[in-house]
Structure formats: structure tokens, C-alpha cells
Amino acid sequence: MIEKMFWGLRALLYAPFFGKFGMPSYLGKPIFLKGIRNVFIGNKVRILPHLRMETQDGGTIHIQDNVVISQNVHITSAGNLTIGKNSLILGNVFITNIDHDYTEVGVHVLKQKITxxxxxxxxxxxxxxxxxxxxxxxxxxxxxxxxxxxxxxxxPDYCVIVGSPAKIIKKFNSETQIWEKITEQN
Structure with a gap:
């Protein structure tokens, strides 16, 4: 409980540097923040330690109300990136709206354009x-x-997505009120 009080105090200290930082929210000790003037955090957002969050080229990050972001999460944006209200993001997650081009042979990926x-x-x-x-x-x-x-x-709304690459394995059926498995059509 005492650590959350420190996280709340940290949020108050960092709040003026964000585009918006709603309260009561708290922020665990981050590892890296860049371009946070373009980050807009709603009310009752809980961010646990070791967040890496960055915007570049005028990109924005909008984290809506009552979102929980666990440890070791990396969020990066060069466009518009939104995390909807009441969402839960567990640890070691990566979220981006940036792809690096790789098509120029012999040119380092970081020297190629981004999409x-x-x-x-x-x-x-x-x-x-x-x-x-x-x-x-x-x-x-x-x-x-x-x-x-x-x-x-x-x-779409109300689905379970798994795998690499991810695919839908379940959807909520509003008529039966049951999460139903999706069978592959061949």
C-alpha cells in the first residue's frame, strides 16, 4: 500500500510533463519516457513499474480511463495509438503503430523509412x-x-485471439450468451 502512495506522488510530479494526466492515477517508476507531451492519460489509470513509453514525429498515445498496465510494457507511437477504457494489459507486452521498412538491401533497418x-x-x-x-x-x-x-x-467485438500470427478462436454469441469456439472452414 505504501508503494502505491509513492506511485501516486510520482504521478503528481510527472503530470505536468504529459499532455494530460488524469487523477487519481498512479505511475510506477518508469524506465524510459520520450515525447510524453503527446501522451494523454485518463482518470484512474494504474501503470506499474518499468514502463517504456515513447512518441515520435508528432505521434500520440491516448490511454483512456481505468486502464491497468502491468510491468515491463513498451508502447511506441508515431501516429495515433489508443488504449480503450477499462482495459488490462499484462506484463512484457509491446504495443506499436510503427513498422520499419526493410526493402533496401544493404541499408540498416533504422536508416530506412517507417510506416x-x-x-x-x-x-x-x-x-x-x-x-x-x-x-x-x-x-x-x-x-x-x-x-x-x-x-x-x-x-471484431467480443472475440478471443491467440497465436502467432494471431487468429480468432472464440466469439461471444449474443443470442446464446455463450463464448463459442470458432471452427476453421477448409
């Missing part, structure tokens, strides 16, 4: 341990992403 694609995590989403949410991913409401999944693409 930016909107990335959006819907409200009430659950992102499992070690997942990678890649550029251009759009998750609908209450999506569940399995541990260590690599996610790219658009996914």
Missing part, C-alpha cells in the same frame, strides 16, 4: 502476458488476446 498505421485497443480488452500488438491492429470491445500472441489486423 505508421493506426493501432487501437477497444474498451474492456484483456491483453495477455508477452503479447505483441503490431502496427495497424484494431481490437473491438472486450477482446481477449492470449499470452505471447502476435496480433496484426482488425478484430
Amino acid at each position: 505508421v498505421k493506426e493501432t487501437r485497443i477497444g474498451e474492456n480488452c484483456f491483453i495477455g502476458m508477452g503479447a505483441a500488438i503490431m502496427a495497424g491492429t484494431i481490437l473491438g470491445k472486450q477482446c481477449v488476446v492470449g499470452a505471447n500472441s502476435v496480433v496484426r489486423g482488425t478484430f
Whole structure:
């Protein structure tokens, strides 16, 4: 409990440097923050220690109300990246809207252009341990992403996504009120 009080105090000290920092939110000791003037944090956001968060080239990060971000999470943006309200992101997760080009042979990847694609995590989403949410991913409401999944693409509301590359394995059926397995069509 005492450490959370320190995290709350840290949030108050860091708040003026963010584009917005809603309260009561708290921030565990980060490892790296860059361009946080373009980071907008809602109310009751809990960020645990060892966050790496960075914006570049005018990119923005919007973390809506009541989001929990666990330890060792890396979030990077050069465009618009949104994390919807009431979402939970477990540890060791990577979220980005940036892809690096690699097509110029003999040229270091970091010297090639970047491609930016909107990335959006819907409200009430659950992102499992070690997942990678890649550029251009759009998750609908209450999506569940399995541990260590690599996610790219658009996914509808109320689905369970797992694997590398990730695919939908369950969807919520509003008529039966049951999460139903998806069978592959061949």
C-alpha cells in the first residue's frame, strides 16, 4: 500500500510533463519516457513499474480511463495509438503503430523509412502476458488476446485471439450468451 502512495506522488510530479494526466492515477517508476507531451492519460489509470513509453514525429498515445498496465510494457507511437477504457494489459507486452521498412538491401533497418498505421485497443480488452500488438491492429470491445500472441489486423467485438500470427478462436454469441469456439472452414 505504501508503494502505491509513492506511485501516486510520482504521478503528481510527472503530470505536468504529459499532455494530460488524469487523477487519481498512479505511475510506477518508469524506465524510459520520450515525447510524453503527446501522451494523454485518463482518470484512474494504474501503470506499474518499468514502463517504456515513447512518441515520435508528432505521434500520440491516448490511454483512456481505468486502464491497468502491468510491468515491463513498451508502447511506441508515431501516429495515433489508443488504449480503450477499462482495459488490462499484462506484463512484457509491446504495443506499436510503427513498422520499419526493410526493402533496401544493404541499408540498416533504422536508416530506412517507417510506416505508421493506426493501432487501437477497444474498451474492456484483456491483453495477455508477452503479447505483441503490431502496427495497424484494431481490437473491438472486450477482446481477449492470449499470452505471447502476435496480433496484426482488425478484430471484431467480443472475440478471443491467440497465436502467432494471431487468429480468432472464440466469439461471444449474443443470442446464446455463450463464448463459442470458432471452427476453421477448409
